[in-house]
Amino acid sequence: xxxxxxxxxxxxxxxxxxxxxxxxxxxxxxxxxxxxxxxxxxxxxxxxxxxxxxxxxxxxxxxxxxxxxxxxxxxxxxxxxxxxxxxxxxxxxxxxxxxxxxxxxxxxxxxxxxxxxxxxxxxxxxxxxxxxxxxxxxxxxxxxxxxxxxxxxxxxxxxxxxxxxxxxxxxxxxxxxxxxxxxxxxxxxxxxxxxxxxxxxxxxxxxxxxxxxxxxxxxxxxxxxxxxxxxxxxxxxxxxxxxxxxxxxxxxxxxxxxxxxxxxxxxxxxxxxxxxxxxxxxxxxxxxxxxxxxxxxxxxxxxxxxxxxxxxxxxxxxxxxxxxxxxxxxxxxxxxxxxxxxxxxxxxxxxxxxxxxxxxxxxxxxxxxxxxxxxxxxxxxxxxxxxxxxxxxxxxxxxxxxxxxxxxxxxxxxxxxxxxxxxxxxxxxxxxxxxx
Numbered sequence: 001x002x003x004x005x006x007x008x009x010x011x012x013x014x015x016x017x018x019x020x021x022x023x024x025x026x027x028x029x030x031x032x033x034x035x036x037x038x039x040x041x042x043x044x045x046x047x048x049x050x051x052x053x054x055x056x057x058x059x060x061x062x063x064x065x066x067x068x069x070x071x072x073x074x075x076x077x078x079x080x081x082x083x084x085x086x087x088x089x090x091x092x093x094x095x096x097x098x099x100x101x102x103x104x105x106x107x108x109x110x111x112x113x114x115x116x117x118x119x120x121x122x123x124x125x126x127x128x129x130x131x132x133x134x135x136x137x138x139x140x141x142x143x144x145x146x147x148x149x150x151x152x153x154x155x156x157x158x159x160x161x162x163x164x165x166x167x168x169x170x171x172x173x174x175x176x177x178x179x180x181x182x183x184x185x186x187x188x189x190x191x192x193x194x195x196x197x198x199x200x201x202x203x204x205x206x207x208x209x210x211x212x213x214x215x216x217x218x219x220x221x222x223x224x225x226x227x228x229x230x231x232x233x234x235x236x237x238x239x240x241x242x243x244x245x246x247x248x249x250x251x252x253x254x255x256x257x258x259x260x261x262x263x264x265x266x267x268x269x270x271x272x273x274x275x276x277x278x279x280x281x282x283x284x285x286x287x288x289x290x291x292x293x294x295x296x297x298x299x300x301x302x303x304x305x306x307x308x309x310x311x312x313x314x315x316x317x318x319x320x321x322x323x324x325x326x327x328x329x330x331x332x333x334x335x336x337x338x339x340x341x342x343x344x345x346x347x348x349x350x351x352x353x354x355x356x357x358x359x360x361x362x363x364x365x366x367x368x369x370x371x372x373x374x375x376x377x378x379x380x381x382x383x384x385x386x387x388x389x390x391x392x393x394x395x396x397x398x399x400x401x402x403x404x405x406x407x408x409x410x411x412x413x414x415x416x417x418x419x420x421x422x423x424x425x426x427x428x429x430x431x432x433x434x435x436x
Contacts, residue, residue, distance in 0.1 A: 032275065032276045032277070032331075033276070033277045033279060033334075034277070034278050034327075034329050036279055036280045036281075036327065037279060037302045039337075039338060040320065040327075040338055041338075042336055042338055043339065044338070044339060045339070046339060046363075046364040047361075047363045048363065048364050049363040049366060049367055049373050049433060050366050050367055052310040052311075052313070052363070052383075052433075052436060053433035053434055053435055053436065054434055054435075054436050055367070055408070055434040056367045056411055056432065056433045056434070057411075057430075057431070057432045057434075058411060058414050058418060058431055059082070059093075059096065059430040060097050060429045061097045061428060061429070062093065062097055062098050062099040063425075063426045067091055067099035067427065069084065069086035069089065069091065069427065071086050072085070072086060072428060073086070073170035074118055074119065074170050074377060075119075075377055076120060076121040076175075076379075077382065077432065078123035079095070080094060081093070081094060081100075081121075081145060082095060082430070083119055083121060083128060085119045085170070087116055088116070089102055089106070090102065090116055090119055090128065090130055092128075092147075097430070101146075101147055102147070103143050104130055104141055104143060104147070104149075111141065111149045111152070112132075112141075113130055113132035113141055114133040114137070115132075115133050116130055117131040117132075117163045117170060117172040117173050118130075118131040118134075118170055118172050118173025118174065119175075120173065120176075122178065127142055127144060127150065129141070129142050129175050130142075130143070134162040134163035134172055134173065134182070135159070135160070135161050135162050135164070135190070136158065137158060138157065138158060138159075138160055139155065140152070140155055140180060140205075154205055155180065155182070155205050159190055160192070161188045161189045161190040161192065163182070164184050164185040164242060171183050171241070171242040171243075171244075172184065176247065176252070178203060179200055179202055179208060180200070180202075180203070181199070181200055182199045182200075182201070183197060183243055183245065184197060184199075185197075185239060185240055185242045185257075186216075186238070186239060186240040186290075187223060187227035193220065193224065195216055195223060196210040196211060197213055197240070197243055197256065198210065198243060198254065199211075211272050213243075213256040213257070213258060214256075214259060214261075215256065215286070216240075219286060222238075222286070222287075226287075226290070226291075234292060234293050234351060234352065235293050237292040237293070238287075238290035238292070239292050240257045242257075243255055243256045243257060244306055246308060246309055246378065247378060247380050248309035248310065248381075248435070249381065251264060252264065252265040252267070253275065253307050253309060254272060255306075258289045260277065260279070260280055260283075261274050261275075261276065261277055262274075262275050262276040262278065262314075276314065278304055278316075280302040280304060280318070281301070281302050284297075284298055284301050293353045293354075294353070294354050294355070295354075296345070296354065299320070299321055299354070299356060300321060301320065302318055302319070304316050304317065305319055306360065308375065310435055310436065311435070312330065312332070313328050313329060314329040315327065315329070316329065317360045319356055319358060321345075322342060322356065322358065323341070323342055323343070324341050324343060324359065324360050324361060325339070326338065326360060326361040339361045340361055341359055341360065342358070343358025343359065344356075344357055359374075360374050361374070362374040365406075365431075366407055367406060367408045367433075368406050368407075368431075369404060369406050370387070370392070370396055371387060371395060371396060373431060373433065375433070381434060382432050382433060382435060383432070383433045383435065384430055384432050384433075385430070385431045385433075386428040386429070386430055387428060387430075389422045389424055389425065389426040389429065390424045390425075392419050392429060393422055393424060396419055398419060398420070401415070401416055
């Protein structure tokens with residue numbers, strides 16, 4: 001009998017050790033559960049921005065020959081500065097939107113970058129980190145806020161696969177707590193069999209932690225098998241997008257593309273710990289989830305695509321059929337309410353694959369008015385939404401805006417003046433909501 005007990009103890013020790021190697025902690029005894037699929041019909045009329053935010057700033061980004069940009073893939077905001085990544089340039093504006101100068105330049109020199117895959121800022125040290133051509137030259141170029149080159153740090157060998165997102169926001173690189181964060185998507189194009197999706201490095205380029213989607217364990221062979229094979233890239237190609245990264249105060253949340261768990265990152269231990277289990281109903285097979293050429297049946301399943309956290313709530317974007325839902329989960333009571341928008345299932349004319357084309361529902365902006373507010377970018381304490389000049393000119397009724405009551409009438413008046421002076425091809429207008 002003692003022999004069997006000894007074997008069981010050894011087995012449990014092996015399992016525990018294996019989990020530690022993966023960098024994912026064993027789940028706590030009690031996990032918070034969010035019943036997503038069962039709550040989609042718990043609809044309410046609207047979510048108010050004032051419920052989660054105490055203030056809002058409206059910042060039109062100056063447009064001139066040097067500052068005009070077409071794509072905004074990510075941005076960083078300090079106490080007095082805004083940095084824009086337009087992929088081919090990094091632009092610095094002051095906190096009022098006045099253009100100051102560009103950071104770095106395009107090229108192949110030791111201080112240049114071919115393409116910018118992301119930016120990070122150290123507001124205290126006043127340093128800007130530029131992820132320069134991830135997956136090719138793999139360096140971080142560091143500059144002062146004034147644009148003076150400081151150093152270049154190699155973060156991987158030439159050609160090592162370090163990026164990729166296929167999202168509106170470039171999910172390749174971020175900087176937090178004085179460390180670099182890289183997120184990549186599958187399959188891995190450099191020939192490596194290592195299928196990590198999250199990597200954390202210190203500022204010297206040393207790897208602090210790597211994390212893998214637990215759903216991939218045991219599927220490695222299939223993942224590599226279904227990488228692009230030339231002739232049949234569409235029917236057989238498998239992919240997994242880079243994971244969601246969400247911050248609120250001292251909490252850092254991750255959600256893998258094919259997993260139903262929200263993980264919390266422990267910066268001291270450099271581990272991921274399951275925080276919320278998402279119940280999304282029946283699940284598609286692994287091939288249906290990963291296959292680029294998705295069948296029409298796939299869109300009948302519930303998929304969670306984004307995470308936002310505030311003081312009292314977790315907000316999730318869930319998609320099903322042609323609908324996009326915004327769910328508000330009360331962290332104290334567990335109750336859930338939803339709102340939704342309607343889109344469509346379309347087929348790409350170029351690649352001839354189906355995808356869901358929907359915009360997430362937004363918060364009613366009862367602080368200053370304007371279009372529904374949904375953050376494209378986040379910091380620890382702020383949500384940032386960008387609004388195209390053409391959309392503001394076309395969709396906002398200025399007379400209605402002027403004559404409506406809002407919680408911050410001075411900010412409403414500022415928005416009215418901004419729209420009155422906008423041109424259709426101006427840079428976007430940012431709205432920065434300060435979270436409670």
